[in-house]
Amino acid sequence: MPKNHPHAPHDDIVYPAAIPFVLVHVACFGAIWTGVPKQALWVALALYFVRMWAITAGYHRYFSHRSYKTSRLFQFCLALLGQSSAQRGVIWWAAVHRHHHLHSDNPEDVHSPPHHGFWYSHVLWIFNPKYGKPDYSAVRDLTRFRELGILDPNLYAPAALLAFTLLLWGGWSMMVVGFCWSTVLLFHCTFFINSLAHEHGSQRYLTGDDSRNNFLLALITLGEGWHNNHHHYQSSTRQGFRWWEIDVSFYVLSAMSWFRLVWDLREPPEAIVRGERPVGRKVLEKVAAELAGTFSVEAICDHLPTVPELREKAEQMFEAGSSLDAIVARAHEILAQAVAAHLGDKAAVRA
Ligand SMILES: [Zn+2]
Ligand SMILES: [Zn+2]
Numbered sequence: 001m002p003k004n005h006p007h008a009p010h011d012d013i014v015y016p017a018a019i020p021f022v023l024v025h026v027a028c029f030g031a032i033w034t035g036v037p038k039q040a041l042w043v044a045l046a047l048y049f050v051r052m053w054a055i056t057a058g059y060h061r062y063f064s065h066r067s068y069k070t071s072r073l074f075q076f077c078l079a080l081l082g083q084s085s086a087q088r089g090v091i092w093w094a095a096v097h098r099h100h101h102l103h104s105d106n107p108e109d110v111h112s113p114p115h116h117g118f119w120y121s122h123v124l125w126i127f128n129p130k131y132g133k134p135d136y137s138a139v140r141d142l143t144r145f146r147e148l149g150i151l152d153p154n155l156y157a158p159a160a161l162l163a164f165t166l167l168l169w170g171g172w173s174m175m176v177v178g179f180c181w182s183t184v185l186l187f188h189c190t191f192f193i194n195s196l197a198h199e200h201g202s203q204r205y206l207t208g209d210d211s212r213n214n215f216l217l218a219l220i221t222l223g224e225g226w227h228n229n230h231h232h233y234q235s236s237t238r239q240g241f242r243w244w245e246i247d248v249s250f251y252v253l254s255a256m257s258w259f260r261l262v263w264d265l266r267e268p269p270e271a272i273v274r275g276e277r278p279v280g281r282k283v284l285e286k287v288a289a290e291l292a293g294t295f296s297v298e299a300i301c302d303h304l305p306t307v308p309e310l311r312e313k314a315e316q317m318f319e320a321g322s323s324l325d326a327i328v329a330r331a332h333e334i335l336a337q338a339v340a341a342h343l344g345d346k347a348a349v350r351a
Pocket of ligand 1: 060064065097101230234
């Protein structure tokens with residue numbers, strides 16, 4: 001395995017920041033001794049949904065994508081509530097997430113099921129020390145806030161404070177069920193967006209990656225399951241583009257905007273929803289290379305596929321969109337170049 005491969009072993013195997021993650025899982029079994037009181041279950045459910053909202057509306061749509069505006073005070077409240085989920089610091093989370101969009105489903109992508117497999121993309125990547133210090137230069141818009149800079153390195157302080165408060169209030173059962181159970185559920189349902197939402201569901205838009213729309217995931221993650229929509233148009237606050245695409249995080253944000261707690265919420269333009277906008281250069285190159293890659297060099301040297309033949313294949317592989325002609329033309333160019341290079345190599349060997 002090459003040394004720079006994301007799965008490559010590292011000398012510093014113990015990744016201290018991941019230890020609380022393991023401990024909170026183990027602590028869930030404490031319920032064997034504490035029991036599962038009804039009240040603790042209700043608290044767990046409430047803490048799951050409130051903190052899921054803070055992750056999707058706060059960590060994701062606000063801090064990672066800056067898709068709406070709010071006051072500095074409410075921004076801090078969002079960060080604090082999000083960080084009580086024990087998903088590390090707000091700035092760290094945004095930096096890792098921006099990296100994901102920059103390289104989505106390329107080998108450099110931190111969590112990409114087609115490249116690294118389901119379990120690595122779901123959870124194992126967090127044990128890789130390489131991701132402990134992501135590229136903070138990509139989040140200068142966040143690091144300029146002093147209070148966020150103080151909160152971010154105190155990775156688990158808000159979560160520990162919440163756990164301790166629950167312990168004082170409701171005893172060990174409240175701590176185990178109310179805090180640990182809801183936190184673990186929250187971890188994995190959030191992580192499903194990195195794993196399942198890049199594997200299972202439908203692809204409405206050509207995004208050059210494996211992002212999917214998944215109704216069930218959208219329900220349990222308060223709207224994040226419309227992940228193909230999101231990869232298609234990241235700057236929209238709203239991720240459920242159609243009326244039936246339930247997006248609870250957006251509904252709550254909309255209600256908050258009536259009271260001016262948040263403002264300038266963004267919705268996707270109609271042309272974006274209808275998929276009429278031509279795909280960008282990066283996506284076009286990636287999809288054209290994918291189309292061209294379905295032909296072997298030997299096969300194309302015998303017969304270079306014609307544009308109509310390529311188009312037929314493209315229609316089978318991708319959603320027909322306004323960019324299909326451009327993709328087919330580029331794939332044809334790539335194949336013609338591959339033939340020329342192959343024949344050139346052969347001639348060089350003969351000489
Ligand atoms: Zn995103
Ligand atoms: Zn994604």
